[in-house]
Amino acid sequence: MNIASVAAAGSLESGDLQVTIEPADKDVHVEISSGVLRQYGRQIKKVVLETLERLDVRAAKVTVVDRGALDCTIRARVESAVFRSAGHTGAVPWGGAVKE
Amino acid sequence: MKNDRRAEAKNRLRRTMMFVSAQQPGLMKDAWIYRPDSIIFDLEDAVAENQKDSARFSLYHILQAVDCGGVERIVRINGLDTPHWREDVRVSVAGGADGIRIAKCEKASDVQEVEAAVEAAEKEFSTEPGRTLLMAAIESPRGVLNASAICEASERLFGAAISGGDFRKCMQTRYYPDGVEMAAARGNLLLAARAAGVQCFDTVFTDLGDMEGFRAEVLMNKKMGFDGKSIINPRQIQPVHEIFTPAPEEIRQAEKIVRAIRENADKGIGVFTVDGKMLDIAFLPGAVRTLALARASGLYEGEL
Numbered sequence: 001m002n003i004a005s006v007a008a009a010g011s012l013e014s015g016d017l018q019v020t021i022e023p024a025d026k027d028v029h030v031e032i033s034s035g036v037l038r039q040y041g042r043q044i045k046k047v048v049l050e051t052l053e054r055l056d057v058r059a060a061k062v063t064v065v066d067r068g069a070l071d072c073t074i075r076a077r078v079e080s081a082v083f084r085s086a087g088h089t090g091a092v093p094w095g096g097a098v099k100e
Numbered sequence: 101m102k103n104d105r106r107a108e109a110k111n112r113l114r115r116t117m118m119f120v121s122a123q124q125p126g127l128m129k130d131a132w133i134y135r136p137d138s139i140i141f142d143l144e145d146a147v148a149e150n151q152k153d154s155a156r157f158s159l160y161h162i163l164q165a166v167d168c169g170g171v172e173r174i175v176r177i178n179g180l181d182t183p184h185w186r187e188d189v190r191v192s193v194a195g196g197a198d199g200i201r202i203a204k205c206e207k208a209s210d211v212q213e214v215e216a217a218v219e220a221a222e223k224e225f226s227t228e229p230g231r232t233l234l235m236a237a238i239e240s241p242r243g244v245l246n247a248s249a250i251c252e253a254s255e256r257l258f259g260a261a262i263s264g265g266d267f268r269k270c271m272q273t274r275y276y277p278d279g280v281e282m283a284a285a286r287g288n289l290l291l292a293a294r295a296a297g298v299q300c301f302d303t304v305f306t307d308l309g310d311m312e313g314f315r316a317e318v319l320m321n322k323k324m325g326f327d328g329k330s331i332i333n334p335r336q337i338q339p340v341h342e343i344f345t346p347a348p349e350e351i352r353q354a355e356k357i358v359r360a361i362r363e364n365a366d367k368g369i370g371v372f373t374v375d376g377k378m379l380d381i382a383f384l385p386g387a388v389r390t391l392a393l394a395r396a397s398g399l400y401e402g403e404l
Contacts, residue, residue, distance in 0.1 A: 080157045
């Protein structure tokens, strides 16, 4: 999917995270801030990158502010931000590009 | 889905059906820990209009990642007059929800329209056909008057719930502790549900500070014959389960009745007396239900 405009999803409530995604010329850059960065930073980044790859996002700048979210919530918020950025409002490919 | 398995799924115990906003993943993943009988993940009123898309992604992943330890997982979809409900149905089926709560149900064709969308989604996502159950939330005078047709609208429908907020507004009234403003609606919906052989649930009680008022309403629900109640907070689970739990004497009596009916049926006797009370096969379902309630509350471990 093509990152066409700046979009965000999620919140700063406990158990959630906020994902902001912006267009970039090339490559995917991920920046993470989290209270549990040292223990989970690498895992959060892995989940973000996997999700972006599944959605075929090749170029983007992604900012993540984590509040102790589960992997499944990280996936949901990244997907939500990507679909918003791409202006996708039709049927979502549940179980296809969007899956657990 | 095999008929007996579906009947079992439709008739499962639902004393408490707890709403949880699909906009709050932190709450969604933990809600089952409080052990309500069912969780209703809400895509409708609890989700802001501009967060409907995002709530669906959260819901999908929670349904896929968290099995909720046997607690039933229902999704309340947006009304049929919104652009959201079809995608709500797709995500519920794709995620593997046990059932869908149809908001603002007014007529039988509302149920059938959702049923058609569910069927299509079950095909699209290769879900077992017939797995996704339905329940109707009735929130208007028209819905109450059409309750009978609504309750008989689909083989998938396991029950109907009265929803007080909108209903009271339509009737130009408000909440009163004695429930007089909802008496006709509750009574009519119960009659319709019982006639159709489906379950019936009462509306939410919104004042979390008034536990006495809450308990009084739940007691009235039990007396009227409701199966359970829609609730909004884990603190409301315990009182409902307590009030819907049979007393030890009722449990012993129910056990006696089930035993006597079975033994006498084997001997070919139809009518007989237990403790001076005349009994026949018509008493069996009530007694079985009492034991199921007792078992769910951990008060009965017998073999019946």
